[in-house]
Amino acid sequence: xxxxxxxxxxxxxxxxxxxxxxxxxxxxxxxxxxxxxxxxxxxxxxxxxxxxxxxxxxxxxxxxxxxxxxxxxxxxxxxxxxxxxxxxxxxxxxxxxxxxxxxxxxxxxxxxxxxxxxxxx
Numbered sequence: 531x532x533x534x535x536x537x538x539x540x541x542x543x544x545x546x547x548x549x550x551x552x553x554x555x556x557x558x559x560x561x562x563x564x565x566x567x568x569x570x571x572x573x574x575x576x577x578x579x580x581x582x583x584x585x586x587x588x589x590x591x592x593x594x595x596x597x598x599x600x601x602x603x604x605x606x607x608x609x610x611x612x613x614x615x616x617x618x619x620x621x622x623x624x625x626x627x628x629x630x631x632x633x634x635x636x637x638x639x640x641x642x643x644x645x646x647x648x649x650x651x
């Protein structure tokens with residue numbers, strides 16, 4: 531799955547516990563009729579992917595949805611969801627101009643005048 535939008539927030543990397551678990555969160559605002567602000571977390575070595583990004587950049591983030599169950603002290607099951615990013619790409623605001631302007635094209639010659647009709651159909 532993918533989320534496409536503009537980076538609104540990039541948080542610092544957080545480290546938890548003695549095992550050194552790392553998490554870094556970003557918020558991406560989608561560009562649709564009703565924009566959504568989607569919190570996406572990057573964990574462990576994926577935190578470093580965000581180092582070259584800045585707020586305001588248009589991005590495409592590849593994500594996985596994660597869900598887990600927790601049994602509270604009363605014995606009731608509680609469910610949590612998270613959105614984990616595993617790849618992020620900058621979207622170019624200006625598409626590369628590899629196509630020459632239309633006035634540099636010339637019309638193709640009319641090959642039907644002198645060519646024999648040797649098509650089998």
